[in-house]
Amino acid sequence: MRVNVAVLVVSLITAAWCAHLCTALEVARLGNPIWRRADNLRDPAVLRLDDGYLLFYTRFSGSDWSQTNNWAVAVVFTRDFVTFENDHDITPKGYGSPGDPIRWHGRYLLPYQSYPNRPNRLCYSESTDGRTWPSARPRSFLPEANRLAWNTLKRAIDPCFVVDGDTLHCFFVGSCKISNGHANLLGHAVTTDKDLREWRILTTDAPLIGRGERAPDGVENITVFKTGQVWTMIYSEGMKNQHLAYAQSPDLVRWTLKGPIDVPRQTWMHRRYGAPFVWREPDQWVMILMGRGKDNRTTFGLLTSPDGIRWTLLPERAGK
Numbered sequence: 001m002r003v004n005v006a007v008l009v010v011s012l013i014t015a016a017w018c019a020h021l022c023t024a025l026e027v028a029r030l031g032n033p034i035w036r037r038a039d040n041l042r043d044p045a046v047l048r049l050d051d052g053y054l055l056f057y058t059r060f061s062g063s064d065w066s067q068t069n070n071w072a073v074a075v076v077f078t079r080d081f082v083t084f085e086n087d088h089d090i091t092p093k094g095y096g097s098p099g100d101p102i103r104w105h106g107r108y109l110l111p112y113q114s115y116p117n118r119p120n121r122l123c124y125s126e127s128t129d130g131r132t133w134p135s136a137r138p139r140s141f142l143p144e145a146n147r148l149a150w151n152t153l154k155r156a157i158d159p160c161f162v163v164d165g166d167t168l169h170c171f172f173v174g175s176c177k178i179s180n181g182h183a184n185l186l187g188h189a190v191t192t193d194k195d196l197r198e199w200r201i202l203t204t205d206a207p208l209i210g211r212g213e214r215a216p217d218g219v220e221n222i223t224v225f226k227t228g229q230v231w232t233m234i235y236s237e238g239m240k241n242q243h244l245a246y247a248q249s250p251d252l253v254r255w256t257l258k259g260p261i262d263v264p265r266q267t268w269m270h271r272r273y274g275a276p277f278v279w280r281e282p283d284q285w286v287m288i289l290m291g292r293g294k295d296n297r298t299t300f301g302l303l304t305s306p307d308g309i310r311w312t313l314l315p316e317r318a319g320k
Helices: 005-021 142-145
Strands: 040-048 053-060 072-080 085-089 100-106 107-114 123-129 158-165 167-178 179-191 219-227 231-236 245-247 256-261 271-281 285-292 298-305
Touching: 040 285, 053 167, 053 298, 100 123, 100 158, 107 158, 123 158, 142 167, 158 219, 167 219, 179 219, 219 285, 245 271
Parallel strands: 040 271, 040 298, 219 271
Antiparallel strands: 040 053, 053 072, 072 085, 100 107, 107 123, 158 167, 167 179, 219 231, 231 245, 245 256, 271 285, 285 298
């Protein structure tokens, strides 16, 4: 029997690469919070690579929320969520809230927003390989979101990209005034344009998710993933009394609100928690979450789930 050596070698290399990629994250060795820095860490998003993970986040430095120089989108590489390498900004100052990094028409896209200067705009960056993200000027997209009638404060924040076949979905947050401040409301748009110039907004008359009894000040920071034939959305419900809630859809358009997700408090998230991001490991779902502790600093922790609905926090480690 003849063996094509070249084909065999390629097959072995491919099998080894796939086996490495499919190695499950060793969560048993981890404890919350999984990462703490001198800066405040906010709005996490994760891209799984063949040799580890890119963790995107909002770096908030200092204490003045109104200063543009205190905000940037940053990224750090980790192989195991124990050690973190090459932490650096990938946008100029004045940007934040990275959403889902996705692959679209041969390149990777990372959505985020301008912040804090008004009007807040939806933006994105491109990468050819998903690993290197040039710190070029961000590209704006979907300006129509700022002009929606229900978005009375004319701001667009917290973008989330979801690819379904030939369609790119963008969920985003707009805002309206209420008696004691403002409320955040969820919008939805779709495109088949590879350059993200032509969009169709599906929520022109009313937001997809607005104010509710549990959250009179609205929702923000969503993540969307597919479990079998169903799409699941997990989001931060409320701002003053923030907690997690979820919704489900058969097609990313028709959504049924399912209610809160029960998450017990740990020290690193004592004051507040939100901004979830979910990804799939070979053996389970993993969520990274932003928490604010008693010291008023924001850090990241992890949760795991067998089904994307029931979530368990990793143990809290002393001295973390």
